[in-house]
Amino acid sequence: MNSHWPTPFTDPTRGTAWSPERIDRELELLRQLQFFKYTTHSFVGDLLQVFGTISVTETVSGRVQSLYIRMEYPSSYPRSVPQVFDHEKVFTPSTAGHQFSNHRLCLSFPLREEFTLDSDGLSTEILGASLIWLDKRSIFERTTKWPGDAEDHSWTGPLRDLLREEVKKDRNPWIGAWTDWIIAELIVPNYRGRCPCQSGRVFALCHARLLNLASEYLLHSIHERELYERRPTVKAA
Numbered sequence: 001m002n003s004h005w006p007t008p009f010t011d012p013t014r015g016t017a018w019s020p021e022r023i024d025r026e027l028e029l030l031r032q033l034q035f036f037k038y039t040t041h042s043f044v045g046d047l048l049q050v051f052g053t054i055s056v057t058e059t060v061s062g063r064v065q066s067l068y069i070r071m072e073y074p075s076s077y078p079r080s081v082p083q084v085f086d087h088e089k090v091f092t093p094s095t096a097g098h099q100f101s102n103h104r105l106c107l108s109f110p111l112r113e114e115f116t117l118d119s120d121g122l123s124t125e126i127l128g129a130s131l132i133w134l135d136k137r138s139i140f141e142r143t144t145k146w147p148g149d150a151e152d153h154s155w156t157g158p159l160r161d162l163l164r165e166e167v168k169k170d171r172n173p174w175i176g177a178w179t180d181w182i183i184a185e186l187i188v189p190n191y192r193g194r195c196p197c198q199s200g201r202v203f204a205l206c207h208a209r210l211l212n213l214a215s216e217y218l219l220h221s222i223h224e225r226e227l228y229e230r231r232p233t234v235k236a237a
């Protein structure tokens with residue numbers, strides 16, 4: 001078996017090259033969305049960021065909720081999902097409010113496999129998920145309860161948080177990116193591969209501590225997914 005596994009680190013050629021034509025095509029896709037109003041875009045290094053406003057009309061009150069967001073495309077786009085941020089920091093981050101401390105919206109529910117990777121429509125799917133997030137978040141603001149139970153961060157939550165805490169202490173950006181990738185894609189890391197921290201050492205002999213945490217998280221996620229798939233369906237009233 002090949003000792004390498006396809007990651008953003010071993011296969012960087014799989015990401016999108018943002019030529020002027022490719023950017024135009026991407027922005028055209030985004031402009032077609034009724035609920036998104038494009039404002040501008042920029043680059044951080046060669047990473048694309050798009051800014052704009054998402055708006056949703058509440059079904060009961062008819063009130064329009066809007067949020068100015070920043071969507072950050074990963075270098076491996078569309079192999080992995082863009083991240084969306086509450087750019088003006090309107091909401092207070094919290095686990096219950098499904099928002100990370102850096103104001104990123106929590107859109108990734110890996111056990112539901114919601115997003116179509118390797119598709120040009122991935123960014124529009126992510127904006128659609130952001131819209132659902134905004135709708136739920138406005139309910140959360142009024143009731144302090146996140147609507148719906150399927151999205152509950154149940155018992156893999158603490159493990160994931162622990163993994164992220166450990167990564168924060170490490171301050172190695174490669175390890176940070178690797179962890180996000182593991183969490184988003186649920187791929188079991190290779191013990192005998194190169195450590196993603198770029199030290200050149202074997203993973204098991206370098207960041208073995210993180211590797212163990214990540215493996216534990218993955219095992220629990222997979223088990224949780226099985227539980228989720230087997231749970232009795234609740235019929236809407």
Ligand SMILES: [Zn+2]
Nearest residue numbers: 195197206207
């Ligand atoms: Zn390492």
